[in-house]
Amino acid sequence: MGSITSRAAGRRGLLRTAALGAAGTAVLATPNVSRAQTAVLRFQSTWPQRDILHEFAQDYVTRVNQMGGGRLRLELLAAGAVVGAFQMQDAVSTGTLDGGHGVTAYWFGKNKAYSLFGTAPPWFGDANQLLGWFHYGGGEALYRELIQDITRVNVVGFLSGPIPTQPLGWFRQPLERVEQVRGMKFRTVGLAADLMAEMGAAVVSLPGGEIVPALERGVIDGAEFSNPSSDRVLGFPDVAKNYMIQSYHQRVECFEILFNRTKFDGLPEELRAVLRYAAEAASSDMSWKQQDRFSRDLQVMVQQSGVSVRQTPRPILEAQLQAWDRVVARLEADNSSPHAGPFFKKVCDSQREWCRRVGNFALRYEASPVQSYNHFFARQG
DSSP, rough: OOOHHHHHHHHHHHHHHHHHHHHHHHHHHHHHHHOOEEEEEEEEEEETTTTTTHHHHHHHHHHHHHTTTTEEEEEOOOOTTSSSSGHHHHHHHHHHSSEEEGGGGGGGGTOOGGGGGGSSSSSSHHHHHHHHHHHSSSSHHHHHIIIIIISOOOOEEEEEEEEEEOEEEEEOOOOOSGGGGGOOOOOOOOOHHHHHTTTTTTTEEEOOOHHHHHHTSSSSSSSSSSSSHHHHTHHHHOOOEEEEEETTTOOOOOEEEEEEHHHHHHHHHHHHHHHHHHHHHHHHHHHHHHHHHHHHHHHHHHHHOEEEEOOOOOHHHHHHHHHHHHHHHHTOOSSSSSHHHHHHHHHHHHHHHHHHHHHHHHHHHHHHHHHHHHHHHHHHO
């Protein structure tokens, strides 16, 4: 009987010890939870508040904030809230901003290879192939080399959000001949600026919010920005009625999401993962959302704003491709520094290798969407 009591007492002792241990753990753990600070990062886009591109930035921010579990929050600001669109990378690098949403073509003045990660030559079949190259074709390593070793900015970046072929742009008079490009004052950015200059245009690079006022005042003769949704809300149909679609000047593009490297490295590993994987999630969502919005807004501009949508004539498209050959050859041969032509060619070689294989597969493997679309939807007779 005594042995049974002793065993029961022993069990009670063990239970008391376990309970005390659990309580002790709770006492120790609770302060850690209560002291956990929410990391709040100021995150500015390079887009006007009303632009759908700013909305895409908001979609990314929303995903980060929802997945951050109360430990991470981005506060989104529109272009100009802290710095101008073209100053965003520097502001993130110095810590004036914690992060930002833009395109690599905006840093084109620092090194022209930046544009290869955004407004690349049209050897990519679509923007998703550009993102494929970035994630699986060696592009991300080259991007880090450009940021860390060549331009030495204190940032971490991800590419996200496939932007489809951008229109040639808005004009008061439609373009019908290559000769009309010569001498025209035209707004674009990145490598497209070199391309249009090669074709004889006088190129002016302006951030999104300044384009329509410049077109209205006659400071520029024509301009492109991005897509029907952006163009509609920014007011392009109010100052020009000829919308030229299909172009090789910006066949593909994607967004760049930047963070201050010091701030990023100081976050716990799981929060760094949230920032990266939210970029991938937002990228997918954007590719779906733009199907709806871009097509609807183009339709509205035609039906309600009297916009005339015209396909860019084939001779102009051919002239663009020929101009691309000259621009790429010249930039690859630029020996002004080890980080000019040699690195530019290194990135181009990597892209061409990817596009030769992936583009060949896509062209051979996919059935023609033109044939199927015409079968089901084209008017008969």
